[in-house]
Amino acid sequence: xxxxxxxxxxxxxxxxxxxxxxxxxxxxxxxxxxxxxxxxxxxxxxxxxxxxxxxxxxxxxxxxxxxxxxxxxxxxxxxxxxxxxxxxxxxxxxxxxxxxxxxxxxxxxxxxxxxxxxxxxxxxxxxxxxxxxxxxxxxxxxxxxxxxxxxxxxxxxxxxxxxxxxxxxxxxxxxxxxxxxxxxxxxx
Amino acid sequence: xxxxxxxxxxxxxxxxxxxxxxxxxxxxxxxxxxxxxxxxxxxxxxxxxxxxxxxxxxxxxxxxxxxxxxxxxxxxxxxxxxxxxxxxxxxxxxxxxxxxxxxxxxxxxxxxxxxxxxxxxxxxxxxxxxxxxxxxxxxxxxxxxxxxxxxxxxxxxxxxxxxxxxxxxxxxxxxxxxxxxxxxx
Numbered sequence: 001x002x003x004x005x006x007x008x009x010x011x012x013x014x015x016x017x018x019x020x021x022x023x024x025x026x027x028x029x030x031x032x033x034x035x036x037x038x039x040x041x042x043x044x045x046x047x048x049x050x051x052x053x054x055x056x057x058x059x060x061x062x063x064x065x066x067x068x069x070x071x072x073x074x075x076x077x078x079x080x081x082x083x084x085x086x087x088x089x090x091x092x093x094x095x096x097x098x099x100x101x102x103x104x105x106x107x108x109x110x111x112x113x114x115x116x117x118x119x120x121x122x123x124x125x126x127x128x129x130x131x132x133x134x135x136x137x138x139x140x141x142x143x144x145x146x147x148x149x150x151x152x153x154x155x156x157x158x159x160x161x162x163x164x165x166x167x168x169x170x171x172x173x174x175x176x177x178x179x180x181x182x183x184x185x186x187x188x
Numbered sequence: 189x190x191x192x193x194x195x196x197x198x199x200x201x202x203x204x205x206x207x208x209x210x211x212x213x214x215x216x217x218x219x220x221x222x223x224x225x226x227x228x229x230x231x232x233x234x235x236x237x238x239x240x241x242x243x244x245x246x247x248x249x250x251x252x253x254x255x256x257x258x259x260x261x262x263x264x265x266x267x268x269x270x271x272x273x274x275x276x277x278x279x280x281x282x283x284x285x286x287x288x289x290x291x292x293x294x295x296x297x298x299x300x301x302x303x304x305x306x307x308x309x310x311x312x313x314x315x316x317x318x319x320x321x322x323x324x325x326x327x328x329x330x331x332x333x334x335x336x337x338x339x340x341x342x343x344x345x346x347x348x349x350x351x352x353x354x355x356x357x358x359x360x361x362x363x364x365x366x367x368x369x370x371x372x373x
Contacts, residue, residue, distance in 0.1 A: 006363045007356070009372050011331065014362075017312035019332035020225035027224075027238055031216060031245040032209075093239075 026096060033092050033186040081113055082106045087170050090188035095121060098153070100185050102132070102170060104161070111160040114144065118172075120153045121184065127177025130184070132157070134167035142167075146175075192217075196262025196314075197255075204252035212249060215266075220245075222313035223270045226306055230274040244273040263369055267310045308371050315365045323358030326351050 084106040091098030098120040105113035116132055124130055129148050135141040145159035172185035191199065191214045202211035220241070227240045247269050255265050316324060329340045341351045366372045 006372065007359050010359050010363050010366065013308070013312050013366065013371060014316070014327070014331035017309040019328070020221040020309075020313040021228055023220050023224040023241060024238065027241060028216060028220065030238075031220075031242045032213070093242075 029090055029188055030092060030096055033090060033188070081115065084112070088188040089170065089172060089185040091120065092183060092186055095184050098122075098185060099188075100172060107163045110163050112163055112165075114159050114161055116145065116147070116155075116157045116159075116172075118147070118149060118153075118155050118157070118185075121149045121155075121172075122153055123150065124148050124174055125176060129175055131173050131175050132159070133169075133171050133173060134161070134165070135169045136166040141169075192318075196266070197257045200248075200252050200255045200262050200265070201257075203249065204255060212245075215248065216245060218318050219266050219314050221317055222310045223266065225313055226267065226270045226310055227274045229306065230271070231277055236277060240270075240273045240277050243276075244270045247273060261369055263311050263314055264307070266314070267307050270310070271306075311366065311369045311371050312362075315362050315369070315371075318365065319358050319361055323354050323361065326354045327358045327362070330355060 081103070082105055083103045085104045087102040087104070089100040089102060090096075098118070100116055100118040100121070103115045103117070105115070114132075118130075121130065129146050131146050132144045133141045134144060142161075142165075144161060145157050147155055147157040149155045170187055171183050173181045174184045175181050191202070191208075191211055194202075194211070194214070196215070196218070199211040199215050202208040203215070223244055224237065224241050227237045227244070228234070231237045231240055248266065251269065255262070316327060319327065325344065326340050329335045329343060330337065335343065337351050337355065338348060340346075340355075341348045344351070363372060
Protein backbone atom coordinates (compact mmCIF):
# COMPACT_ATOMS: atom_id res chain seq x y z
CA UNK A 1 0.00 0.00 0.00
CA UNK A 2 1.28 3.52 -0.75
CA UNK A 3 2.17 5.85 2.11
CA UNK A 4 -0.64 8.24 1.26
CA UNK A 5 -3.21 5.47 1.11
CA UNK A 6 -2.29 3.86 4.40
CA UNK A 7 -2.21 7.25 6.10
CA UNK A 8 -5.63 8.03 4.72
CA UNK A 9 -6.97 4.68 5.95
CA UNK A 10 -5.57 5.21 9.44
CA UNK A 11 -7.02 8.72 9.53
CA UNK A 12 -10.44 7.29 8.64
CA UNK A 13 -10.21 4.69 11.41
CA UNK A 14 -9.24 7.35 13.96
CA UNK A 15 -12.17 9.56 13.03
CA UNK A 16 -14.60 6.64 13.06
CA UNK A 17 -13.44 5.52 16.49
CA UNK A 18 -13.73 9.04 17.93
CA UNK A 19 -12.29 10.22 21.22
CA UNK A 20 -12.65 7.65 24.00
CA UNK A 21 -14.01 8.91 27.33
CA UNK A 22 -11.34 9.23 29.99
CA UNK A 23 -11.97 7.15 33.11
CA UNK A 24 -11.70 8.99 36.44
CA UNK A 25 -8.12 9.09 37.72
CA UNK A 26 -9.09 7.40 40.99
CA UNK A 27 -10.22 4.35 39.03
CA UNK A 28 -6.58 3.47 38.41
CA UNK A 29 -5.86 3.00 42.11
CA UNK A 30 -9.11 1.12 42.63
CA UNK A 31 -8.55 -1.22 39.69
CA UNK A 32 -4.98 -1.84 40.78
CA UNK A 33 -6.10 -2.61 44.33
CA UNK A 34 -8.86 -4.85 43.01
CA UNK A 35 -6.37 -6.84 40.96
CA UNK A 36 -3.24 -6.79 43.05
CA UNK A 37 -4.66 -6.48 46.56
CA UNK A 38 -5.63 -9.24 48.95
CA UNK A 39 -8.76 -11.28 48.19
CA UNK A 40 -12.14 -9.79 49.06
CA UNK A 41 -13.05 -12.58 51.44
CA UNK A 42 -10.27 -13.34 53.85
CA UNK A 43 -9.90 -16.64 55.63
CA UNK A 44 -9.55 -15.57 59.23
CA UNK A 45 -10.32 -18.84 60.95
CA UNK A 46 -7.06 -18.79 62.88
CA UNK A 47 -7.41 -15.23 64.02
CA UNK A 48 -8.88 -14.26 67.37
CA UNK A 49 -12.50 -13.82 66.48
CA UNK A 50 -15.73 -14.84 68.21
CA UNK A 51 -17.36 -17.81 66.52
CA UNK A 52 -20.91 -17.29 67.74
CA UNK A 53 -23.38 -14.65 66.67
CA UNK A 54 -23.78 -13.54 70.30
CA UNK A 55 -20.01 -13.26 70.58
CA UNK A 56 -19.93 -11.08 67.50
CA UNK A 57 -22.60 -8.78 68.85
CA UNK A 58 -20.75 -8.49 72.16
CA UNK A 59 -17.55 -7.67 70.29
CA UNK A 60 -19.38 -5.16 68.10
CA UNK A 61 -20.74 -3.45 71.22
CA UNK A 62 -17.27 -3.42 72.74
CA UNK A 63 -15.87 -1.96 69.54
CA UNK A 64 -18.42 0.85 69.62
CA UNK A 65 -17.41 1.70 73.18
CA UNK A 66 -13.73 1.51 72.31
CA UNK A 67 -14.30 3.69 69.25
CA UNK A 68 -15.81 6.41 71.38
CA UNK A 69 -12.73 6.29 73.57
CA UNK A 70 -10.44 6.08 70.58
CA UNK A 71 -11.95 9.25 69.17
CA UNK A 72 -10.56 11.07 72.19
CA UNK A 73 -7.08 10.09 71.09
CA UNK A 74 -7.25 12.47 68.14
CA UNK A 75 -4.83 15.28 68.71
CA UNK A 76 -3.24 13.58 71.71
CA UNK A 77 -1.70 10.51 70.14
CA UNK A 78 1.44 12.28 68.97
CA UNK A 79 2.90 12.41 72.46
CA UNK A 80 5.75 9.89 72.74
CA UNK A 81 4.77 8.21 69.47
CA UNK A 82 7.54 8.22 66.88
CA UNK A 83 6.43 7.09 63.45
CA UNK A 84 8.80 4.64 61.80
CA UNK A 85 6.66 4.05 58.75
CA UNK A 86 3.30 5.26 57.43
CA UNK A 87 1.06 3.17 55.20
CA UNK A 88 -1.68 4.71 53.09
CA UNK A 89 -4.83 2.65 52.64
CA UNK A 90 -7.46 3.52 50.05
CA UNK A 91 -11.14 2.59 49.96
CA UNK A 92 -12.34 -0.07 47.56
CA UNK A 93 -15.71 -0.67 45.90
CA UNK A 94 -18.56 1.33 47.42
CA UNK A 95 -16.32 3.14 49.89
CA UNK A 96 -13.77 4.23 47.29
CA UNK A 97 -13.51 7.71 48.79
CA UNK A 98 -12.55 6.38 52.24
CA UNK A 99 -8.92 6.31 53.33
CA UNK A 100 -6.71 5.52 56.27
CA UNK A 101 -3.15 6.10 57.37
CA UNK A 102 -1.55 3.38 59.45
CA UNK A 103 1.37 4.76 61.44
CA UNK A 104 3.74 2.05 62.63
CA UNK A 105 5.83 3.34 65.52
CA UNK A 106 9.52 2.87 66.09
CA UNK A 107 10.52 -0.05 68.26
CA UNK A 108 10.06 0.47 71.99
CA UNK A 109 11.15 -2.73 73.69
CA UNK A 110 9.45 -5.87 72.43
CA UNK A 111 6.55 -4.08 70.69
CA UNK A 112 5.73 -1.28 68.27
CA UNK A 113 2.76 1.05 68.68
CA UNK A 114 0.38 1.29 65.73
CA UNK A 115 -2.11 4.10 65.15
CA UNK A 116 -4.82 3.90 62.50
CA UNK A 117 -6.29 7.21 61.32
CA UNK A 118 -9.47 6.51 59.36
CA UNK A 119 -11.44 9.02 57.30
CA UNK A 120 -14.58 8.83 55.20
CA UNK A 121 -15.60 5.32 56.27
CA UNK A 122 -19.29 5.10 57.16
CA UNK A 123 -20.25 3.38 60.43
CA UNK A 124 -20.42 -0.42 60.12
CA UNK A 125 -23.89 -1.95 59.67
CA UNK A 126 -25.67 -3.05 62.85
CA UNK A 127 -23.75 -5.83 64.62
CA UNK A 128 -20.71 -5.36 62.40
CA UNK A 129 -17.33 -3.73 62.90
CA UNK A 130 -14.11 -3.00 61.04
CA UNK A 131 -10.85 -4.82 61.58
CA UNK A 132 -7.25 -3.98 60.65
CA UNK A 133 -5.20 -6.90 59.35
CA UNK A 134 -1.58 -7.56 58.52
CA UNK A 135 -0.15 -10.62 56.86
CA UNK A 136 3.23 -11.97 55.92
CA UNK A 137 3.40 -13.63 52.51
CA UNK A 138 3.24 -17.15 53.90
CA UNK A 139 1.39 -16.80 57.20
CA UNK A 140 -2.24 -16.57 58.25
CA UNK A 141 -3.52 -12.98 58.53
CA UNK A 142 -3.38 -11.39 61.96
CA UNK A 143 -6.27 -9.24 63.18
CA UNK A 144 -4.71 -6.26 64.96
CA UNK A 145 -7.53 -4.05 66.14
CA UNK A 146 -11.31 -3.81 65.81
CA UNK A 147 -13.00 -0.43 65.49
CA UNK A 148 -16.02 1.38 64.21
CA UNK A 149 -16.47 4.93 62.96
CA UNK A 150 -18.82 7.64 64.13
CA UNK A 151 -21.21 9.63 61.95
CA UNK A 152 -18.25 11.69 60.71
CA UNK A 153 -16.63 8.58 59.25
CA UNK A 154 -13.44 9.23 61.22
CA UNK A 155 -11.72 7.47 64.07
CA UNK A 156 -8.24 6.88 65.46
CA UNK A 157 -7.60 3.38 66.78
CA UNK A 158 -4.51 2.22 68.67
CA UNK A 159 -2.86 -1.16 68.97
CA UNK A 160 0.57 -2.77 69.18
CA UNK A 161 2.43 -5.40 67.19
CA UNK A 162 5.49 -7.49 68.12
CA UNK A 163 8.67 -5.60 67.26
CA UNK A 164 9.82 -8.14 64.66
CA UNK A 165 6.43 -9.16 63.30
CA UNK A 166 6.86 -9.84 59.57
CA UNK A 167 4.20 -8.50 57.20
CA UNK A 168 3.86 -7.59 53.56
CA UNK A 169 0.15 -6.81 53.32
CA UNK A 170 -2.12 -4.55 55.33
CA UNK A 171 -5.85 -4.02 54.89
CA UNK A 172 -9.14 -3.33 56.67
CA UNK A 173 -12.21 -5.54 56.47
CA UNK A 174 -15.84 -5.02 57.31
CA UNK A 175 -16.87 -7.91 59.57
CA UNK A 176 -20.63 -8.34 59.35
CA UNK A 177 -22.94 -9.82 61.97
CA UNK A 178 -23.65 -12.83 59.72
CA UNK A 179 -19.95 -13.77 59.74
CA UNK A 180 -19.14 -12.59 56.22
CA UNK A 181 -16.13 -10.38 55.63
CA UNK A 182 -15.25 -7.88 52.88
CA UNK A 183 -12.08 -5.87 52.32
CA UNK A 184 -12.90 -2.16 52.40
CA UNK A 185 -9.46 -0.49 52.59
CA UNK A 186 -6.30 -1.63 50.85
CA UNK A 187 -2.73 -0.42 50.44
CA UNK A 188 -2.81 2.52 48.03
CA UNK B 189 13.52 -2.99 32.02
CA UNK B 190 11.01 -0.75 30.23
CA UNK B 191 7.92 -2.88 29.74
CA UNK B 192 6.02 -0.24 27.77
CA UNK B 193 7.64 -1.41 24.53
CA UNK B 194 6.41 -4.98 24.99
CA UNK B 195 3.46 -6.36 23.06
CA UNK B 196 0.12 -7.02 24.74
CA UNK B 197 0.77 -10.73 24.41
CA UNK B 198 4.13 -10.49 26.19
CA UNK B 199 2.60 -8.38 28.96
CA UNK B 200 -0.23 -10.86 29.49
CA UNK B 201 2.27 -13.69 29.75
CA UNK B 202 4.27 -11.75 32.35
CA UNK B 203 1.08 -11.24 34.36
CA UNK B 204 0.18 -14.90 34.01
CA UNK B 205 3.53 -16.47 34.71
CA UNK B 206 5.27 -14.03 37.05
CA UNK B 207 2.27 -12.15 38.50
CA UNK B 208 4.11 -9.04 37.34
CA UNK B 209 2.43 -5.92 38.73
CA UNK B 210 4.38 -3.59 36.45
CA UNK B 211 3.18 -5.46 33.38
CA UNK B 212 -0.36 -5.09 34.70
CA UNK B 213 0.23 -1.35 35.08
CA UNK B 214 1.34 -1.05 31.45
CA UNK B 215 -1.76 -2.95 30.33
CA UNK B 216 -3.92 -0.63 32.42
CA UNK B 217 -2.36 2.49 30.89
CA UNK B 218 -2.71 1.03 27.40
CA UNK B 219 -6.28 -0.21 27.76
CA UNK B 220 -8.08 1.78 30.46
CA UNK B 221 -9.67 4.26 28.04
CA UNK B 222 -10.52 1.59 25.48
CA UNK B 223 -12.13 -0.60 28.15
CA UNK B 224 -13.96 2.35 29.68
CA UNK B 225 -15.27 3.38 26.25
CA UNK B 226 -16.64 -0.10 25.50
CA UNK B 227 -18.20 -0.42 28.93
CA UNK B 228 -19.76 3.06 28.85
CA UNK B 229 -21.28 2.26 25.46
CA UNK B 230 -22.78 -0.97 26.78
CA UNK B 231 -23.74 -0.03 30.34
CA UNK B 232 -24.42 3.70 30.02
CA UNK B 233 -24.40 4.71 33.66
CA UNK B 234 -20.97 6.21 34.60
CA UNK B 235 -20.97 4.84 38.17
CA UNK B 236 -21.82 1.31 37.10
CA UNK B 237 -19.29 1.59 34.29
CA UNK B 238 -16.54 2.35 36.78
CA UNK B 239 -17.45 -0.78 38.76
CA UNK B 240 -17.36 -2.82 35.55
CA UNK B 241 -13.94 -1.45 34.53
CA UNK B 242 -12.66 -2.32 38.00
CA UNK B 243 -14.03 -5.85 37.65
CA UNK B 244 -12.67 -6.17 34.10
CA UNK B 245 -9.12 -5.40 35.19
CA UNK B 246 -9.44 -7.68 38.19
CA UNK B 247 -10.47 -10.38 35.69
CA UNK B 248 -7.41 -9.62 33.58
CA UNK B 249 -5.22 -10.23 36.62
CA UNK B 250 -7.07 -13.40 37.63
CA UNK B 251 -7.61 -14.90 34.20
CA UNK B 252 -4.36 -14.02 32.39
CA UNK B 253 -3.25 -17.64 32.79
CA UNK B 254 -6.12 -18.59 30.50
CA UNK B 255 -4.85 -16.42 27.65
CA UNK B 256 -3.30 -18.32 24.71
CA UNK B 257 -1.59 -16.22 22.06
CA UNK B 258 -2.16 -18.89 19.41
CA UNK B 259 -5.91 -18.35 19.80
CA UNK B 260 -5.86 -14.63 19.10
CA UNK B 261 -4.42 -11.23 19.90
CA UNK B 262 -4.15 -9.76 23.37
CA UNK B 263 -6.38 -6.87 22.27
CA UNK B 264 -9.14 -9.28 21.26
CA UNK B 265 -8.86 -11.07 24.60
CA UNK B 266 -9.02 -7.77 26.52
CA UNK B 267 -12.07 -6.78 24.49
CA UNK B 268 -13.80 -10.07 25.35
CA UNK B 269 -13.01 -9.61 29.05
CA UNK B 270 -14.47 -6.10 28.95
CA UNK B 271 -17.62 -7.13 27.14
CA UNK B 272 -18.16 -10.08 29.45
CA UNK B 273 -17.79 -7.89 32.54
CA UNK B 274 -20.33 -5.43 31.12
CA UNK B 275 -22.66 -8.25 30.03
CA UNK B 276 -22.67 -9.64 33.57
CA UNK B 277 -23.99 -6.30 34.81
CA UNK B 278 -26.57 -6.04 32.03
CA UNK B 279 -27.82 -9.58 32.69
CA UNK B 280 -28.49 -8.63 36.28
CA UNK B 281 -30.86 -5.88 35.21
CA UNK B 282 -34.62 -6.40 35.11
CA UNK B 283 -35.64 -7.73 31.69
CA UNK B 284 -37.83 -5.58 29.45
CA UNK B 285 -41.50 -6.58 29.49
CA UNK B 286 -42.77 -8.02 26.19
CA UNK B 287 -45.31 -5.21 25.96
CA UNK B 288 -42.47 -2.68 25.88
CA UNK B 289 -40.82 -4.18 22.80
CA UNK B 290 -41.05 -2.07 19.61
CA UNK B 291 -43.23 -3.34 16.72
CA UNK B 292 -40.50 -2.86 14.11
CA UNK B 293 -36.94 -4.10 14.03
CA UNK B 294 -34.21 -1.60 14.81
CA UNK B 295 -32.86 -0.44 11.42
CA UNK B 296 -29.39 0.16 12.89
CA UNK B 297 -26.50 -2.25 13.16
CA UNK B 298 -27.23 -5.80 14.30
CA UNK B 299 -25.51 -7.39 17.32
CA UNK B 300 -22.67 -8.91 15.30
CA UNK B 301 -22.01 -5.69 13.38
CA UNK B 302 -22.08 -3.74 16.62
CA UNK B 303 -19.54 -6.11 18.14
CA UNK B 304 -17.25 -5.81 15.11
CA UNK B 305 -17.48 -2.01 15.14
CA UNK B 306 -16.87 -1.98 18.88
CA UNK B 307 -13.83 -4.23 18.58
CA UNK B 308 -12.34 -2.04 15.86
CA UNK B 309 -12.77 1.15 17.91
CA UNK B 310 -11.39 -0.69 20.94
CA UNK B 311 -8.23 -1.64 19.04
CA UNK B 312 -7.84 1.88 17.66
CA UNK B 313 -8.13 3.43 21.13
CA UNK B 314 -5.64 0.96 22.60
CA UNK B 315 -3.24 1.57 19.71
CA UNK B 316 -3.39 5.34 20.27
CA UNK B 317 -2.72 4.87 23.99
CA UNK B 318 0.33 2.73 23.20
CA UNK B 319 1.98 5.59 21.27
CA UNK B 320 4.79 7.62 22.81
CA UNK B 321 3.28 10.63 24.59
CA UNK B 322 4.68 13.19 22.12
CA UNK B 323 2.99 11.42 19.21
CA UNK B 324 -0.22 10.59 21.06
CA UNK B 325 -0.96 14.21 21.96
CA UNK B 326 -0.69 15.50 18.39
CA UNK B 327 -2.74 12.58 17.02
CA UNK B 328 -5.50 13.12 19.58
CA UNK B 329 -5.69 16.86 19.01
CA UNK B 330 -5.80 16.40 15.24
CA UNK B 331 -8.16 13.45 14.89
CA UNK B 332 -10.19 13.36 18.11
CA UNK B 333 -10.48 17.12 18.71
CA UNK B 334 -10.50 18.08 15.02
CA UNK B 335 -7.74 20.70 15.18
CA UNK B 336 -5.72 21.60 12.11
CA UNK B 337 -1.98 20.99 12.26
CA UNK B 338 -1.40 24.73 12.65
CA UNK B 339 -3.83 24.81 15.56
CA UNK B 340 -2.10 21.80 17.13
CA UNK B 341 1.25 23.59 16.77
CA UNK B 342 -0.16 26.69 18.43
CA UNK B 343 -1.85 24.72 21.23
CA UNK B 344 1.35 22.82 22.06
CA UNK B 345 3.73 25.73 21.34
CA UNK B 346 5.61 23.60 18.83
CA UNK B 347 6.95 24.43 15.37
CA UNK B 348 4.58 23.32 12.61
CA UNK B 349 7.26 21.06 11.16
CA UNK B 350 7.60 19.22 14.48
CA UNK B 351 3.86 18.63 14.59
CA UNK B 352 3.90 17.26 11.04
CA UNK B 353 6.82 14.97 11.82
CA UNK B 354 5.24 13.64 15.02
CA UNK B 355 1.89 13.15 13.30
CA UNK B 356 3.40 11.18 10.45
CA UNK B 357 5.53 9.11 12.78
CA UNK B 358 2.49 8.39 14.99
CA UNK B 359 0.35 7.43 12.02
CA UNK B 360 3.05 5.07 10.76
CA UNK B 361 3.24 3.44 14.18
CA UNK B 362 -0.54 3.11 14.29
CA UNK B 363 -0.55 1.60 10.80
CA UNK B 364 1.89 -1.06 11.89
CA UNK B 365 -0.01 -1.94 15.02
CA UNK B 366 -3.45 -1.87 13.41
CA UNK B 367 -2.21 -4.01 10.54
CA UNK B 368 -1.04 -6.57 13.12
CA UNK B 369 -4.52 -6.41 14.62
CA UNK B 370 -6.06 -6.68 11.13
CA UNK B 371 -7.97 -3.44 11.53
CA UNK B 372 -6.34 -2.09 8.34
CA UNK B 373 -4.94 -3.96 5.39
